[in-house]
Amino acid sequence: MSPKEELAVIGKPLPKVDAWEKVAGDTRFADDLFLPRMAYAKILRSCHPHALIKRIETSRARALPGVYAVITGADFPPVKFGIMPTSQDEEVLCTEKVRFVGDPVAAVAAVDEETAERATELIDVEYEVLPTIMSIEQALAQEKVRIHEYGDGPNIHKAVSLEFGDVEEAFRQAHLVREDVFYFEGNTHLPMEQHAAVARWGPDGKLTLWSSTQTPHYVHRAMAKVLGLPMSHVRVIATPNGGGFGGKSDPFSHEMVVARFAQLTGRPVKCTLTREEVFYCHRGRHPVLMWVKTGVTKTGEILGMHFRSWLDGGAYGSYGVASTYYTGVLQTSTYKVPVYKFEGMRVFTNKPPCGPKRGHGTPQPRYALECHLDKIAADLGLDPVELRRRQLVDEFSMTANHLTITTCGLGECIDKVVEASGWRDKFRKLPPGRGVGFAASAYITGAGLPIYWNKMPHSGVIVKIDRGGGVTVFCGSTDIGQGSDSVLAYVVAEVLGIAPEDIRVVTGDTDLTPVDLGSYSSRVTIMTGNAAKEAAEKLQGLLFDAAAKKLDVPPSALEARARRIFVRDDPDKGMSFPDAAQLAEAAYGTLAAAGSYTPPMRGGKFKGSGVGPTPAYSYSACVVEVAVDPETGEVRPVEIWIAHDVGRAINPLLVEGQVEGSIYMGLGEALMEEQVFRKGLHKIPSMLEYKSPTTLETPEIRTVLVETLDPEGPFGAKESGQGPLLPVIPAIANAVYDAVGVRVDEVPITPEKVLKGLDLRAQGKEPRVGPERVPAARFPEPIRVPLPGEDSTLEAQATIYRRAIHRREGPRS
Template identity: 50%
Template sequence: MAARDQHGPGAPWGKDFHVVGHAQRKVDAMAKATGEAVYTDDIQLPGMLHAKMLRSPHAHARIVSIDTSKAEALPGVHAVLVGSELPIKYGVIPWTPDETALAVDKVRFIGDEVAAVAAVDEDTAQAAVELIEVEYEILDAILDPEQALVTPEPAIHEDRKRRDNISKHVDLSFGDVDAQVAEAAVVIEEDYEFSSNTHTAIEPHCAVAQLGADGRLTLWSATQITHYVHRAIARVLELHPARVRVVQPCLGGAFGGKSDPFSLEFVVSKLAMKTGRPVKMLWTREEVFYAHRGRHAMKMHYRTTATANGMITGVDAKLLIDGGSYSSFGLVTTYYSGQLLTGPYDFPNYRFDSTRVFTNKPPCGPKRGHGSVQPRFAFEVQLDEVAHRLGIDPIEIRRRNFLGDHTTTVNGQRITSNGFLECLDAVEKASGWKERHGKMPFGRGLGVAGSMYISGTNYPIYPNKMPQAGIQIKVDRSGLVTVFTGGNDIGQGSNSMVAYLVAEELGIRPRDVRVVAADTDLCPVDLGAYSSRVTFMVGNAAIDAARKLRKQITESVASHWATAPSEVRMINGVVIDLQDPDRTMSQREAFHLAEEAHDTLGSTGSYNTPTLGGDYRGGSIGASPAYSFTAHIAEVEVDPETGRITVDKVWVAHDCGRALNPTIVAGQIEGSTYMGAGEVVLEEHTMNRFGLHQGPSLLDYRIPTSLDTPDIEAHMVESIDPEGPYGAKEAGEGPLHSTIPAIANAVHDAVGIRLRTLPFHPSKVLRALAEQKPAQEVQA
C-alpha cells in the first residue's frame, strides 16, 4: 500500500518522464467534443418512466396529511411516492443523518421534497404532481442565522439530542491568543461577511434507476460520490448492497454540488422497484438551486496581532455559519472553517470558535474550497490591513510569515512540500508588482493574497481501515490495458490522470489505456471526488498497481532476452534492451511473455493516508497527506462613478507538486480563479423575506459570461511532493481561495476602501467611497 510502500516522486524509467508533464489528450475529450459522451439524462431505457417531484411551498411546516388519490387516478401515472415509504434517515456524514428522501413529517425550506410521481412522460408526471393535496400546519420560519443562534424553538430538527438550532459547534485553541494583545505592535480586529453562493454546474442533477429481473437495482446518477451513494441507497431502500449497483455516467460539472446523496437517487430507485420499470428524474434548474449544498454564508470576526516587523503573533476567530436546513457536510465545514487557515503562514497562537446553525433555507454544503474560502477571504484581507498599518509591502509580510516546508502547523497538521514562496515570486514578477503596486492612478490597483488547501484528508467519512482508493488493472493480449477505478471524473480529468500514470509506469502510450470508472459493480472502491483527494490518492493507487505489473513484465522480458530486468526499458510501447538497443519488441509481445510466465495478468493497487493530524478531538479533520499552495495577484479597475469593479487581470501561481498534465492543471487553476472572481463581483444565493430563493435561474443567478471573466494568467510551481503520485498534489480547489482576497486587496489599492462584505456589489463600493470622502476631508 502506497503509504507504507513509498515509491518516491521520480520517473519510473530512467530520469525522464515520457507521459507525465507532457501535453496529452484527455481520454474522454473527443467523445465530449462530438456529442458521443453519455451523460445521465442521455440514457434512455426501454419502457422508461419519467418522474417529477412535489416540493414544499412553505419554509417551515408540519405535514398534516397527504392525499395522492387524484394523482394516482390520472391516466399514465404508474406510481406516487410519499415520505413514509422511505423513512430511513441518511446524510453524507454518518454522524448526522437528518435527511429523508421525501419529507416524513416536516418540511424545512421552500423546495424541500414532499412526494414524487412516476408516469409515462414528464408532462403527465408534472400534471399528477399538481393533483397531490397536502395539508400543512405552518410553523415559524427562521431565516436569519443570528436568530437561529438565540432561538431554540421551534427546533428545525426536533429529534436530535440537543433541542436547539445549532448544527455544530467547534471551539479549538492553540497557544494563547489573548496574551498576545498587550505586547502586539498592531492589533487589527474587524468583522467580515461572506454571502452564500452556489456551484451552478451546467448539468442539472439527474438519476435513472432500473430493477433488473434478476433482482439487481442499477442506479445511474450524476454524482461525484458513487461509493457513498451506494451505501446510502442500500441502507435507505433496505437492500443488500451486493444487489445495488451505482454508476456515474459522464458528469457535467459538480464542484461539490453533487457530493451528497440526493433525494432523487432514492426516489427513482424506489419508483423503479414499485413499478418494475426504469425511472428517470431530471431536475429543473430551479430544483438544482433548491438542492444547493453550496457555499455557506459566514459572519466572521477576526483579530490578528503582529509585531512591528509584521510577524503574526496570534489569530483569533469567531465564526457564525448559516447551514440552511440540513447537516450535509456541516460537521466537516465547521472544522474546516478553522482548521485549514494555519498555513501558508506560521501562526504561533491560534483560536477559532465556529458555530453552524440551522435555518429554513436550502441546505449548504461543500462548494469548491469547502469551508475554507470564507475564512481565507477574511484573514487575507486582515493581513493586508496589518501590512498597511505597519508600512510593510503586502508580499513581503507574507514572505516573512512563511510557514516553511516539512514542518507542522500550530494545530498539528503535517506539512510536506511547500512552494508558496516560489508562488509569490512568480506572481510578483509576472504582474510587475514592484513597479506598479501603490503607484497606479486612482481607480486602478493591484492586490495580493495567498492560501493553502488539502490534497485529500485522512478522515474517511465513515470509520474504516480499508484503503481510501483502489485500482485494478487488466492486461489484454491485444496490447490494451484496462484500468478500473472507483474515482469520479467530474470534468477535472481524473480518468485521464489514471491513464497517464499507468501509461508512464508501464512505458506505454495513454491511448493504449482504457479507463473504466465509477461503477460500483466493476470498480474497486474510491471514496469519491471531494476534498481534492483524487489525484493524490487514486494516482498513488494507480502507480502502486502498475508498478507491480511492470515488475512482472520486465522480469519476463529480461528472462526471454537473458538479461537483467534493470536493462529492460519500455518507452511509448516499445520494449528495448539497454545493452543492445537494436533488440526491441512491442508492448504486446512483452505482455504475451509476461502472461506465459505469470498466467493471466492483472494487478491491484491501493492508497491509504499515513496517520496524520493533531492529537485532539477533530484533529484529523483537515489533516492531509500534502497541501497545495497558491498566490494570486489581481489587477482591478474601480469606476468611482458607477462603483463597478472590473477584474482586468489575475496572475495566479499554484504549487501543484508536479503537473501531471500541465494543460489540465492550468485549466483547474484558471477555472478556480474564474469561479472565485464570480463570487466577488456577481454571485449571491439569497432568499427573500418569504424564504423564497430570489432568483433560482441562470438568468437571475448571474455567473460570469465570456465577457465577464478576467484575463487569467496561470503559473505552475512544481515543489515535487515526496508522497504525491510522481510528486503531484491537488490543483482543483486551492486556486479558488486567494482569488477573492486578492481582488478585495486590489480594490483597496485602487481606491482606498476596505470592503469586508461579499459580494462587492457596485452599490457597496459607492457607499464605501462616499464614507471615505468625508474622512479624507477631515484628515486634510
C-alpha cells in the same frame, strides 16, 4: 523518483482520454440515457420554508391517466440518511416536517415528464406552518423554534472550540493587535448539467442506478440503507458529470425516488431536475460571518490568532460538521501562526442545505484572513506582499494545530506573480480608480480521513493487461470534467511504457471498479494516482521478469517505453509490449493487479483533529488588477496573475484548466454570485438572475505553474482543482482598496457596496462596508491542545516522518 526529463507521458500537454467523445457530443450524461419502457419521475417539493405535514392526499394524482405510481415518505423504511455519519437527518420524502422551500414531499412516476409534473400538482398536502428562521442571528435568537432536535444547542448543528497555545498571552506580547469582522454571502455551484438519475430494477431483483454523482460509493451506501437492500444488490454507476464543483457529492432524494419507482413499476425510471430544483439541492457555499483577531510584531510577524466563524448551514447537516472545521483549520498552513485559537458554529436555517463547494469551507476564512493581513500591513506601513513573504510556513514542518506540511512552493509562487504582474510598479502607484491586490493560500490534497470511519483504503485501482497489449484500468473515481480518468491513463501509461490511447479506463461503477471515495477534497489525483502507480508497478514487475528471462538479462536492466520493453543500455535488445504481455501471462497467469492508497495517518490526538490533515498542501499566490468606476462603484478585473504550486503537473494543460476554472469561479463569487432569499424563498433560482460571469466579465488570466515534486504525490503531484480559487476573492477585495481606498468586508463586492464606501470616504468616515457586529459568543469551552513543540512525542513523530520521506524518496530535485 525518476528525474523529470525521463518521463514520457507525465508532464506532457496531452489531450484528455475522453476529449474526443466530448467534442463529438458523444459523451452520455445521465439525462442522455433512454431505456426501453422508461418512466419519468417528478418530485413535489415543499412550498413552505418550515411546516409540519398534517396530511398528504395522492388519490387525484394517482387517478390521472399516464401515472404509474405516486409515493410519499411512507413508501420508504423509516430511516434517515445524510453524508456524514453524525448528521443522518434527511428523509427521501419528508414525513413529518419540511424545512425549506424545495424540501421533497412526494413523487410521481408517469409515462412522460409532462404527465408526472401535472400529477404533482394534483397532490394535496396539508401543512401547519411554523415560524421561519432565515439567518444566523434568527437561528441563535429564536431558541423556541427548532428546525432539528439534534445538535450542539438550539438550532446549533455543530459548535467547536480549539486552542493551541495561549492566544491571550500572544496578544499581550504583540506590537499591534487588530480585530476585523467579515461576511461571506452564500453562493452555489451552478453546474451546467442539472442533476439526473436513472434507475433500473432487474428481473434478478437487483438495482442499477445511473446518476450524475461525484461520490458513487457514498451513494451506494446511502441507497442500500434507505431502500433496505444489501449493498451487493445495488449497483451505482456514476455517469460523466456535467460539472460538479461539490454540488453532486451528497446522496440525493431523486436518486432514491427513481430506485423505489423502478422497484414499484418494473420500469426504468428517470428523474432530471429542473434548474430551479438544482438551486434547492444546493449544498453550496455556506454564508459565513467571521471575526478575526491577530497580534503581530512591529514587522508584521504573526504572534497569535483567534478566529471565530458562524456558518449558516441551511436546513440539513450535509457535510456541515466538516465545513465548520474547515472554516478554522487551514488558517495555519499558509503563514506561520505559532499560537492559534478557533471557535466555529454552524446553525440550521430554513434554506436549502449548504455543503461543499470548491474550496469547502476555506474560501470564506481565506477572504477574511487575507483582507485582515492587508489591513495589518497598511497599519504598519508595510508592503502586504513583504509582510507575508517573510513568514511563510516552513517545508516539512508542523503547524500549531498539528498539521504536517510537506513541500511548500509558496515563496516561488509569490515571486512569480509579483514579477509577472509588475506588482512593485503598481501597488499604491496606479492612478485613482486602478488598483492591484494580492493574496495567497494553501489547500489540502485530499482529506486525511474518509467520511465514515474505517481502516480501508481511500482509493483502489485494478489494472488488467490483454493479450494484445491493451490495458484496462478500473477505478471507482468519477470524472467531473477535471480529467481524473485521464490521470489514471497517464500514470499507468508512464509506468508500463505505453501510450494513454492504448488504455481503456473504466470508472465510477460500484459493480466493476474498486472503491474510490469520490471526486471531492481534491483527493483524486493523489489517491487514485498513487493506487494506479502501485498496480501498474506490480504488472511492470511481472512483464520485466518474463522479458528478462527471455532476453537473459536481470529485470533491473529493463525499461518500458514507446510500447516496448527493452534493455536500457542496449535499446535494440527488447520486445514489443504485447509480446511481453503474452510471455508474462504464459508464465504467471492472467495479468491483473490491484493497487490501493490510504493517506498517512497524521494530525493530532484531539477531538476535531480529523479535518485539515492531508498528504500534502498545494499553494497559490494571486495578483489581481482592477478598475473601479468611482461614479458607479463598478469593479472590473483587468487582469489576473496566479502562480500555483501543484507539486508536479501530471498534465500541465489540465492543471492550467483547473486553475483558470478556479479563478473564474472565484471571480463570480467575489463580484456577483449570491444565493439570496426573500419571504422564505430563494429569490433568484434561475440562470438569468443568479449571475454567473460570461466571456465578457472574465479577464485575461495568466497562469504560472510551480513544481515542488512532493514526496507524497504520484510523480510528485499535488492538487489544483480547488486551491487556486482561494486567493482570488481577497485579492480582488484588496485591489479595490488599492484602487479607491474602500474596504468591502462583505462578499460579493457589489457596485452599491463600493459606492457606499466611497460615500463614507467623502464624508470623512471610515470607508468600510461590512458587518458591524457578531453574535454573542456561545462557544463551548475550548479543547486546549499542547503545541507540537510542547509535546515531545508529537515533535518526535514529525522528525521521524521527515526522515522517513527523505529516505524513501531521496532529496527533492
